[in-house]
Amino acid sequence: MALPALPQARHLATEIPGPRSRELMARKQHAVARGVGTTMPVFAARAGGGVVEDVDGNILIDLGSGIAVTTVGISAPRVVEAVREQAEAFTHTCFMVTPYEGYVAVAEQLNRLTPGAHEKRSVLFNSGAEAVENAVKIARAYTGRPAVVAFDHAYHGRTNLTMALTAKSMPYKHGFGPFAAEVYRAPLSYPFRDDLDGPAAARRAIDTIEKQVGRPAAVVIEPIQGEGGFIVPAPGFLPALAEWCRANEVVFVADEVQTGFARTGALFASEHEGVVPDLVVSAKGIADGLPLSAVTGRAEIMDAAHAGGLGGTYGGNPLACAAALATIETIERENLVERAREIERLMKDRLLRLQEKDDRIGDVRGRGAMVAVELVRPGTNEPDAALAKAVSAAAHARGVIVLTCGTHGNVLRFLPPLAISDELLEDALDVLWEGLSSHE
Known part of the structure; x- marks a missing residue:
């Protein structure tokens, strides 16, 4: 029997990670080689469209697509x-x-x-x-x-x-x-x-x-x-x-x-x-x-x-x-090439406006649904990996999956599935801005 469709909205049922994810993480530490790390401290139960639901019922906005894999949406029909x-x-x-x-x-x-x-x-x-x-x-x-x-x-x-x-x-x-x-x-x-x-x-x-x-x-x-x-x-x-x-x-x-x-x-x-x-x-x-x-x-x-x-x-x-x-x-x-361009326009518009307000956003770049911000120390081009780590952790705690990258670890990268809605993207960017603003 098919499961009901996942609501396309961020929802926190527990703290992140929740109790069931914490149990599974303890099992992972005993069963899986230490060299296999994880970005998020939660375990997925199902996913679809632009969201991932974890085993505790939290619904997370997906800005990672499994590292650019589920481009057309997880489990696309x-x-x-x-x-x-x-x-x-x-x-x-x-x-x-x-x-x-x-x-x-x-x-x-x-x-x-x-x-x-x-x-x-x-x-x-x-x-x-x-x-x-x-x-x-x-x-x-x-x-x-x-x-x-x-x-x-x-x-x-x-x-x-x-x-x-x-x-x-x-x-x-x-x-x-x-x-x-x-x-x-x-x-x-x-x-x-x-x-x-x-x-x-x-x-x-x-x-x-x-x-x-x-x-x-x-x-x-x-x-x-x-x-x-x-x-x-x-x-x-x-x-x-x-x-x-x-x-x-x-x-x-x-x-x-x-x-x-x-x-x-x-x-x-x-x-x-x-x-x-x-x-x-x-x-x-x-x-x-x-x-x-x-x-x-x-x-x-x-x-x-x-x-x-x-x-x-x-x-x-x-x-x-x-x-x-x-x-x-x-x-x-579904003309997803054009959808990627629409996502670029939406994300860059928001991110460039944020850059005007915060000089720690050194650069906004990318194409389509492959966009990033490079974070630097105020007034310089010096990479700020600690800030990238803090902002991504804050986003994770609020239910947004975001990845970091870059030789210096100071880049936040956004790889949303092309099936994501504009509303989810706007909500995710609001969370990211709040995370950045809270780490002055």
Whole structure:
């Protein structure tokens, strides 16, 4: 029997965390490895639209979307029905043993939707990190060169190779080395913290690459950085970098794990500046909560890996493929790309007005439903991680799920599901402003 729909309003039935969540947290501490942390001290019972209900009956406004995963809304109706139908048919056969249509259909959709009209191929995996790692494998196979370039503030995953690509030590890399070799780092365009326009910042990055590496196999970059602080490079930076890659036969890899599937007000963030990557890595929002990721790219590059060189037992699981097809249908039928733009307008309007009142909001940035504020000490650009931590904790206590990020931990990031209502967003921003105002 279907559960009644969740009320789309913030509601606190107990303090946060409530007694049932405290019980479960005690069990977690005895059963789950200490290295697995949690942002919120509550345990989810159900969720839908723009809210999450915890086991104590508190209804929380969701500004995290499970870290940009449930873009079309948790348990979106088309997704639930598609997964149910697929589960009744079969849950697994392994595409490398007895293939199935769902995998092919997802690949066809990715080939259609990712930037560029060239002939493409796709391959499916489970996580964003796994897909990034395979994009590097493909680029190395195609070019015959080993070196890979990533950028300052980058986050690409937690596997050994993707930890090497990731810039931030704590908590992602500290104590886990040695890391994969032949990974190099270049400076990113960071408009709030440097005075370079896009082309000049690109020249700086290219000079670093040419001096350190020469011609790498690939340049791997997030069109908008995620964990690094929702950094949007200055206009012209990405196109100039992509042009240098084309001129030097270097594979340009866009890590769209967090930015893909309507999140930024375009289907893929590369589209904002007309960049056509050689390879696009997608995950997170691709399947509305089921584990799926992909690498999509130019046919001649994708086909460079030998038969049997790509794959995995669960890659392109049939349930996840069904969810992905339903997610894409939902994005297109409900015009969620435009909804992301509406969310950007609403959030930036409020946040920029707050910035006028409080000089601790150093920067407001982002695209679509991927918006952030960088908090600083008054009158400076000095990062204030303690303030970000305090404001997020205050929001959590009032029933708003909000995440922090950034190399310095001083950025509040907002990733609401596109199914969220304007009223919920306004309420959440009121709570955040109250939290900021209470920490003078």
